[in-house]
Amino acid sequence: MLDHVRALGRTGIDVVVSFGRSGQFLFGVLRGVPKPAVGFPLLVRQIYSVGVLSLAIVVVSGLFIGMVLGLQGYTILSDYGSESAIGQMIALTLVRELGPVVTALLFAGRAGSALTAEIGLMKATEQLSSMEMMGVDPLRRVISPRLWAGFYTMPVLALIFSVVGIWGGMLVGVEWLGVYDGSFWGNMQSSVEFVDDVLNGVIKSVVFGFVCAWIAVYQGYDCVPTSAGISSATTKTVVYSSLAVLGLDFVLTAVMFGNF
Amino acid sequence: MGSSAYISLENVVFSRSGRRIFDGISLDIPRGKVTAIMGPSGTGKTTLLKLIGGQLRPDSGSIRVDGHEVPRLKRTALYALRQKMGMLFQSGALFTDLSVFENVAFPIRVHTNLPEDMIRDIVLMKLEAVGLRGARDLMPSELSGGMTRRVALARSIALDPELIMYDEPFTGQDPIAMGVLVKLIRDLNSSMGLTSVLVSHDVTESLSICHFACIIADGKVIGQGTPEELRAHESERVQQFLQGQPDGPVPFHYPAEDATTDFGLGGKV
Numbered sequence A: 001m002l003d004h005v006r007a008l009g010r011t012g013i014d015v016v017v018s019f020g021r022s023g024q025f026l027f028g029v030l031r032g033v034p035k036p037a038v039g040f041p042l043l044v045r046q047i048y049s050v051g052v053l054s055l056a057i058v059v060v061s062g063l064f065i066g067m068v069l070g071l072q073g074y075t076i077l078s079d080y081g082s083e084s085a086i087g088q089m090i091a092l093t094l095v096r097e098l099g100p101v102v103t104a105l106l107f108a109g110r111a112g113s114a115l116t117a118e119i120g121l122m123k124a125t126e127q128l129s130s131m132e133m134m135g136v137d138p139l140r141r142v143i144s145p146r147l148w149a150g151f152y153t154m155p156v157l158a159l160i161f162s163v164v165g166i167w168g169g170m171l172v173g174v175e176w177l178g179v180y181d182g183s184f185w186g187n188m189q190s191s192v193e194f195v196d197d198v199l200n201g202v203i204k205s206v207v208f209g210f211v212c213a214w215i216a217v218y219q220g221y222d223c224v225p226t227s228a229g230i231s232s233a234t235t236k237t238v239v240y241s242s243l244a245v246l247g248l249d250f251v252l253t254a255v256m257f258g259n260f
Numbered sequence B: 001m002g003s004s005a006y007i008s009l010e011n012v013v014f015s016r017s018g019r020r021i022f023d024g025i026s027l028d029i030p031r032g033k034v035t036a037i038m039g040p041s042g043t044g045k046t047t048l049l050k051l052i053g054g055q056l057r058p059d060s061g062s063i064r065v066d067g068h069e070v071p072r073l074k075r076t077a078l079y080a081l082r083q084k085m086g087m088l089f090q091s092g093a094l095f096t097d098l099s100v101f102e103n104v105a106f107p108i109r110v111h112t113n114l115p116e117d118m119i120r121d122i123v124l125m126k127l128e129a130v131g132l133r134g135a136r137d138l139m140p141s142e143l144s145g146g147m148t149r150r151v152a153l154a155r156s157i158a159l160d161p162e163l164i165m166y167d168e169p170f171t172g173q174d175p176i177a178m179g180v181l182v183k184l185i186r187d188l189n190s191s192m193g194l195t196s197v198l199v200s201h202d203v204t205e206s207l208s209i210c211h212f213a214c215i216i217a218d219g220k221v222i223g224q225g226t227p228e229e230l231r232a233h234e235s236e237r238v239q240q241f242l243q244g245q246p247d248g249p250v251p252f253h254y255p256a257e258d259a260t261t262d263f264g265l266g267g268k269v
Helices: A003-030 A036-050 A053-076 A084-125 A128-134 A139-177 A183-192 A192-223 A227-257 B045-052 B075-082 B099-112 B115-128 B146-158 B173-194 B202-207 B227-231 B237-245
Strands: B005-016 B017-029 B032-036 B061-067 B085-088 B163-166 B195-200 B211-217 B222-225
Touching: A003 A192, A036 A053, A036 A084, A053 A084, A053 A139, A084 A128, A084 A139, A084 A227, A084 B061, A128 A139, A128 B085, A139 A183, A139 A192, A183 B017, A192 A227, B005 B075, B017 B032, B017 B045, B017 B146, B017 B195, B017 B211, B032 B045, B032 B173, B032 B202, B045 B061, B045 B163, B045 B195, B045 B202, B061 B099, B085 B146, B085 B237, B099 B115, B099 B146, B115 B146, B146 B173, B173 B195, B173 B202, B195 B202, B202 B227, B211 B227, B211 B237, B222 B227, B222 B237, B227 B237
Parallel strands: B032 B195, B032 B211, B085 B163, B163 B195
Antiparallel strands: B005 B017, B005 B061, B211 B222
């Protein structure tokens, strides 16, 4: 019994220590912004690697989720004779929730895991150590551009996801199921507010982007430099990012749309 | 050795994961010479290099490099001091996404504002020194183990450091590659006036090129001196290590309970 209590206590301490270390790590990264002439090309390369290469999965997922929303929305709304509201339903669902959340989950799975594995492998092959010994700070050179690339690309990816999703919903609702396109677009325009809906969705994706990128780079930098350690860190990135996104989404939704 | 020491360790204590790696180790590494640090695997030879380079901090004791107390240096000063150091890692640690040329050019690009044609000349000179000027366009994945270490060596001398540290440079090398590395270490030291620290457990190669050597075991220096002095050392542990004897003061068997009891034969025979 005492052993279980001790193990629980040790786990609790480990979690607190890990939070502390990741906070210190983040402080070090935020403090160590590289000079623009050096940092900008590195940032552009990471935006390509983290953002542009994630476009395919984001676009395809957005298209299918929009199409499914169109089908489900039509089936439910037509029971009440309200199928003309399908455009507003799809747009609000995507812009407020599914755009930021699903993009963040896809980002964690594709880009986050790749970031962790890349940094972990650089650690295991002593590339980070050799950089330190050359008088180059790896937090500035390697970590900072990757963190900021995640921060900048996530809102853009989430907006692309929502736009493609709305287009997919239109294909199903208007082109296939015959909803009048005037009411599809008109209802959407009259009900979707820029500040309340679009901007709040962008704020969510900014937060998710920062958190997912932070988790990914920290797990890579802090991993045990062995194959098992990198594998474990990559898994942790996807699991922790997904849980953080879903948990934060609830908090942000309550703050933004609660109206208590 | 006193003032001629480039690196000086005094009563350095260092522990990791509850295990004491160094227990008050003291050592002077002379300026402008090749010093070999030898010892059985797991005695903390690589850890010693990381302590000298400031990548690890000791629990107590003093580590001075060219007059600077490394553990007390602020981050900026430490990074500035590291520009005077080169380190050859056991794996080479080349950047896998950069070509051979770009790997060698990396520290020059980061730390200087030299024009591109001058960077090209310096990189080619460094690659020429290690015999790999023709391999400039290859990627690290296309290099053999020996070539990887030679490129890493070219990169570590790119900024003309005062100190170069070699971490197990001979491990896993074929005889030709080993001979090339031995020659390079000796030639670079004499031509560039470097202070070289060589961590290795390859006795023959290390003693053939070093001016001074020390053997570490159980967190302390158990023998040091010139190669001749070490060969004539009276310590049994030093002799066991130098001659590669399987049993002696360093036992063949890892500590275990009595074999009779362990095999379940106690009291039954």
